[in-house]
Amino acid sequence: MDTGNLRKRIAVIGSGFSGLSAAAYAAKSGNEVHVFEKHDQPGGRARQFRTEQGYVFDMGPSWYWMPDIIEGFFSDFDYKVSDFFKLVSLDPQFEMVFSEEKISVPEKNDEIRELFEKTEKGAGKKYDTFMQSAQFKYEVGMKDFVTKPCYNWLEFASLKIAGSALKLDLLSNFRKYVSGYFSDPKLRSLMEFPVIFLGASPQNIPALYSLMNYGGYVLGTQYPMGGFYQLVLGMKDVAEKQGVTFHFNHEVKKINTENGKVVSITANDKDYEFDAVIASSDYYHTETLISKSLRNYNDAYWKTRTFAPSCLIYYLGIKGKISHLKHHTLFFENNLDDHIDCIYKNKKWPAKPLFYACCPSKTDPDIAPEGCENLFLLLPLTPGIHDEEVVREKYLKEMLERIEKHTGETDLISRIEYKRSYCVSDFISDYNAYQGNAYGLSNTLSQTAVLKPKIRNKKISNLFYTGQLTVPGPGVPPSVISGKIVAGEVNKLKIK
Template identity: 45%
Template structure:
């Protein structure tokens, strides 16, 4: 058995894999190119404000618990979770918003109040979603994506039609309210594709939303990173920051022989990359790459994002911890991401104010604001465009929430396509990886095990099971199991 493993990157999938591999007796070293651990889930602090730079939603708490339980631990051993109520709020126009309760019965009632008869349809929809969740999260997503037969089980054969219908069709079959449709279609955006391109089977995301609720780790999502690093360290994992991998070295037998890190050669028996899959293959010789530039260019990628981290000198009103602004054309914005890539003419956007729930994220009487606009990956990114869109969304924010905030901005920091490329070597500056469309699901995603280079493996959002924090934890486990199987 190979004992010496280097992991490239320190995002959630890499941290997960480091723990599982160390538990199995491997000597594991994690190499992080940036000066702090966590990959896209790093933290930004300024003047008493604290921001999560990347993931901000804590969904599927059972997946986190399953991860820690594999090591005889609980999430509560490392951080404190608060269940949000409301889970989130959605604005549809001026003085028009709906809050998603932590209580499923209250959600049914809200639907009924908005559209008579819709509660009955929602109950049926959530029942299907829960069944799919149990099938997917407890079984399917833990498969390595090696064979199409992984998808064939006694439970999935009865759901074949759901892989060939879409979330959009399923939702719109019985629900007519545009507001309720947007709420039901929203969760699949975490999978990185349009609802009209996402298989109906993925309605399990709606159960993750309504059934399991939205949570917040006190101190921010970075507390999860810190917890995983603490666990990994206790298992013997070594971490090195400011460690940029320049090259994956192979021998004459097409086996991994080492890495070039900051210009110096390091010997290793095996490499697992939690870095961007496309970028990792650029570290190989041309004939060692599995996937061509043409292959990548034809894939449907999840959006990039324009992000703003804003310190306000006052408390912000009429918003919730997570607040979505769906007051513009959902379909048009989606087309401007996926079909006709360009800067959106009238973007939807998301904002979160962790300091509403978590007093540690802003000084007393002040507010920490995080704003996100989904964008097409690979588009032009300039400071002028960032500034234009900052004012565009804050102008709308002020009108929709009936308050002045622009004059209360103490500072702001932006992060966009160029930063995703520079900080994370992200293909086209995407933020979430490869979308989970029908033709990019399970065995149809890039493989965990390289078919060209022995002892080279991949984990993370461009391989199985796909984008999102819970899938990243799962991806680390799947990669470890495949490594052990092949040694």
């Protein structure tokens, strides 16, 4: 890597996955790196908290997919994931509950193939064909396509990417692509579900993202013992080993510029001078820290973007065990498109919602008191919606009733020992998230690659952006990649 002509003093705003990644890679190249985090711990949306009763809750991400991407981060610094935490492979990977039946997705790929064949005659062979194509997209997409800074389309003119353009299925939509392989609605739902993480309807997501199916189902669903926060702690440890300094409880209130350059940042009423700034904070919010004339995008631009959902989350400590509930369970008894329309078209609370339940105490006994369950519930919502407590409680009651129907348990609400809700307004107050979005920008075709917000400020030469609102997009592995991309660009910066 070109590290420029001098050791640089770099500020990173925010310590989510992209910030941790950017800090570690920038410091590895010999720069002096300081991370400013408004909270008292690292992780951003992936923070963790403990209760007096002994429950340990991951606040955000819970699906450990694309393990090779995460392993790649640690190997870049001559470490292994196992140096920092223990991974357990989940079997089943997850369960999907439909109105009349449920499907458990097994750990092993050949057993998934058998499940498809059992559900729809001939679907086993089609599953193999689907995953062969998905593997190709994963290997080209995650190793080449998403690693570009995306200043312009010429970056994608390499023989490997250009020659693979048709096979990457960039111009076909995911729903049509899946329906070309499978007829059974349950199998279609199984294949469509992973792209919900990308924040849009399967009708508006490029078929390229079948790579998610490979990165999840074939590579497997894993869990870091101690919670997803172990990944945060591992990345922070790596960053510190490179010399990164962390400043917690330091909220950046202003980015100070002179003559088209950042000269300092203001945090806790004190100015800190830097040669470059990497903002892992919300992109829109970051731009409110500079004058309007220097911003990449105005308010009108952001209003025209398609954002991934926000969500209603409940962190629940439940007395006693919940039988017949898996580590990951997707409650898909209702129509997916109806819920998606409430997010993107109607912009209202869903009448018949889908939701996700994570019960990590099924795998990890240390995150709940003995004989109790740690339960995380998540219901996707349209960003910006009003989320008063009475409405939150209404949906909690419905989610618990559906869990009771699925498991045969009774009166779960009376067994709640700890309860905390988290919704749109909390994403705004805690993360300055635009309209309280939880996952960044949707990966629609019109918001892919070069069409995403740029990683570099066009008028301030030493201000850069990283994270889920820029390239490559939402999700933990893409955020880790985003940090690496930006660190590489900052390393090329020449100091005058």
